[in-house]
Amino acid sequence: MKPLIATSLVSPQRAGPGLAMPSLSLVACALMVLVAAGTALVNSYYLLLMTFAAIYMVAAMGLNLLTGYAGIVSIAHGALVCVGTYATAIASVRYGWGFWPSAVLSASVGLGFSVVLGLPALRLSSWYFVLITIAFTLAVTAMLNDLRGFTGGYGGIVGIPKPSLAGVRFDGFGLFALVGGVAALLWWVMHNLIDSRIGWALQSIREGDVRARANGVSTARLRLFAFAFSGAVAGLAGAFYASAKGVVTPEDFSFDFSIFFLFVVVLGGPARLSGPMLGVAAFYVLPELLDSLKEYRMIAYGVGLLAFSVFLPEGLAGAIARFDDRRQARRATSPAATLPRDAGAATVEPVRGMALAIRGLAKDFGGVRALDGVSLDVQPGSIHAIVGPNGSGKTTLLNMISGFYPASAGSILLDGAEVVGRGPTSIARLGVQRTFQTPKLLGELSLLENVRFGAYARERSSGLEIAFRLPRARHEAAALDAEALRLLALVGLAGRAHEHAALLPHGQQRLVEIARALIGRPKLLLLDEPAAGLSMGELDELGDLMRTIRRMGTTLIMVEHHIELVASIANTVTVLDQGRILAEGTPEQVFSSAAVVHAYTGGAR
Ligand code: ADP
Numbered sequence: 001m002k003p004l005i006a007t008s009l010v011s012p013q014r015a016g017p018g019l020a021m022p023s024l025s026l027v028a029c030a031l032m033v034l035v036a037a038g039t040a041l042v043n044s045y046y047l048l049l050m051t052f053a054a055i056y057m058v059a060a061m062g063l064n065l066l067t068g069y070a071g072i073v074s075i076a077h078g079a080l081v082c083v084g085t086y087a088t089a090i091a092s093v094r095y096g097w098g099f100w101p102s103a104v105l106s107a108s109v110g111l112g113f114s115v116v117l118g119l120p121a122l123r124l125s126s127w128y129f130v131l132i133t134i135a136f137t138l139a140v141t142a143m144l145n146d147l148r149g150f151t152g153g154y155g156g157i158v159g160i161p162k163p164s165l166a167g168v169r170f171d172g173f174g175l176f177a178l179v180g181g182v183a184a185l186l187w188w189v190m191h192n193l194i195d196s197r198i199g200w201a202l203q204s205i206r207e208g209d210v211r212a213r214a215n216g217v218s219t220a221r222l223r224l225f226a227f228a229f230s231g232a233v234a235g236l237a238g239a240f241y242a243s244a245k246g247v248v249t250p251e252d253f254s255f256d257f258s259i260f261f262l263f264v265v266v267l268g269g270p271a272r273l274s275g276p277m278l279g280v281a282a283f284y285v286l287p288e289l290l291d292s293l294k295e296y297r298m299i300a301y302g303v304g305l306l307a308f309s310v311f312l313p314e315g316l317a318g319a320i321a322r323f324d325d326r327r328q329a330r331r332a333t334s335p336a337a338t339l340p341r342d343a344g345a346a347t348v349e350p351v352r353g354m355a356l357a358i359r360g361l362a363k364d365f366g367g368v369r370a371l372d373g374v375s376l377d378v379q380p381g382s383i384h385a386i387v388g389p390n391g392s393g394k395t396t397l398l399n400m401i402s403g404f405y406p407a408s409a410g411s412i413l414l415d416g417a418e419v420v421g422r423g424p425t426s427i428a429r430l431g432v433q434r435t436f437q438t439p440k441l442l443g444e445l446s447l448l449e450n451v452r453f454g455a456y457a458r459e460r461s462s463g464l465e466i467a468f469r470l471p472r473a474r475h476e477a478a479a480l481d482a483e484a485l486r487l488l489a490l491v492g493l494a495g496r497a498h499e500h501a502a503l504l505p506h507g508q509q510r511l512v513e514i515a516r517a518l519i520g521r522p523k524l525l526l527l528d529e530p531a532a533g534l535s536m537g538e539l540d541e542l543g544d545l546m547r548t549i550r551r552m553g554t555t556l557i558m559v560e561h562h563i564e565l566v567a568s569i570a571n572t573v574t575v576l577d578q579g580r581i582l583a584e585g586t587p588e589q590v591f592s593s594a595a596v597v598h599a600y601t602g603g604a605r
């Protein structure tokens with residue numbers, strides 16, 4: 001047996017070919033910060049305007065995580081800001097709390113309400129969540145007047161103090177600088193989160209959670225995190241809002257205040273770090289400056305929405321990023337292009353292959369019996385091919401082993417443990433990885449990031465360590481980046497490591513999926529038609545890749561139509577036909593069987 005651990009260490013360049021040049025969005029945002037700071041010095045009106053712009057930006061960044069990245073649309077964000085505002089107002093004015101304890105209270109209250117609103121959304125469809133958030137917004141608005149003893153009713157609450165720290169009182173420009181600092185800190189935290197397994201998992205939930213669950217992501221926990229984060233940020237923004245205003249009344253929180261944040265995120269550019277800032281500049285600062293526009297704000301939003309949906313469907317930040325992509329596409333490919341396949345060979349540590357035993361497995365889809373009493377044994381560390389005509393149940397079988405479809409009857413044992421009844425997340429965490437017949441990569445992410453995401457269940461750094469780039473998170477990310485790059489080299493795609501996955505043809509996307517699966521160090525790897533869409537040369541390389549995987553010890557089950565490939569590498573072949581096992585044995589035995597030849601030539605291929 002060859003040595004399994006490759007010694008070649010490559011330090012991957014995280015920055016894609018583009019990042020040598022600053023991105024246009026960043027330049028635009030830096031300019032805006034300068035302009036904001038400059039105008040804030042001119043007079044007190046501009047100062048207040050810019051302070052509120054910074055506060056709205058903080059709030060919008062929270063919503064961007066929930067709606068932009070995780071794809072969960074909420075109308076209640078403004079209402080959560082409102083709740084945070086009143087928490088600080090009440091705590092500081094009625095109970096004499098200082099600003100900072102009040103702000104912590106506001107963030108906690110925002111977090112609490114957001115999580116409670118989000119709980120039903122873990123089970124119900126997203127439409128219910130939208131309705132729940134509308135109802136919440138209306139309830140909060142009504143409550144402000146009804147709970148007069150608490151909220152001061154129409155009169156509101158007067159005399160909310162400014163923050164102070166170590167004897168310094170943040171007022172005027174100081175308050176603007178403080179909020180700006182908070183916004184900058186939050187931007188950095190968002191950047192760290194988005195560029196990590198947490199951000200990738202959030203985005204994969206947005207794209208339908210199949211990919212996330214196959215990677216071992218607990219989607220409910222992650223959604224709760226998104227609710228908690230966005231709620232806490234909204235509450236915190238509320239605390240600053242209260243302090244900046246000094247007086248709060250229900251009039252501050254009309255219904256359009258809630259929708260405002262959704263507009264800012266959607267039109268500014270969802271799932272873009274610079275989106276909230278661009279959105280606030282275009283949809284708050286600009287209309288305020290052009291005074292005449294202010295009265296027509298709702299109309300302007302409506303027209304903006306229509307125009308954007310036609311011309312800039314990805315919002316301001318998205319449009320700028322597209323332009324940037326084109327500008328930078330002309331630049332050279334990344335240095336990883338020189339990384340040879342061998343550098344990646346056997347980069348995964350050897351694993352103990354998993355044994356699979358299936359007994360009497362059946363699956364009905366309504367009236368269709370897709371699998372009918374399938375029994376199958378797969379030896380640890382072997383390559384086991386599943387072949388059969390289209391519609392014979394091959395993909396269904398993989399979906400049941402990986403937990404995506406519940407069984408109608410029968411049993412599936414992985415290393416002797418029953419897994420029927422377990423979901424995909426839990427089965428993935430046992431060491432089962434898979435690829436999909438239709439690849440499910442995150443198209444906006446680079447190949448490297450997609451592969452890195454496969455290590456989700458292996459990563460030890462906590463969300464806090466990731467958010468603040470603490471040492472463990474940094475080291476782990478660097479090590480996994482290097483490993484991901486070697487695995488991309490193994491599948492022959494290291495040279496394109498920093499390209500968007502969506503740019504690859506399907507055949508190669510499936511190769512990326514194999515690399516993504518391998519970084520999870522699978523004991524059992526399920527491949528659904530890996531050879532489809534590959535050229536002859538790539539087919540040979542795929543065969544080599546599978547032999548390498550077998551040498552690592554991983555048990556490999558592959559559904560494949562390509563008979564020559566199967567014949568050259570499989571230890572055992574099972575033939576499915578109409579949901580039943582038609583034949584089983586070595587490739588020579590199976591492919592010489594008359595029944596098999598008949599199923600293939602007479603069947604619906
Ligand atoms: P193969 O991968 O061998 O081509 P499949 O496992 O995809 O076949 O499908 C087997 C049978 O099960 C087909 O008749 C297909 O229509 C049916 N089937 C597969 N998945 C579903 C589903 N999610 N809902 C309903 N029917 C399905």
Ligand code: MG
Nearest residue numbers: 394395396437
């Ligand atoms: Mg199939």
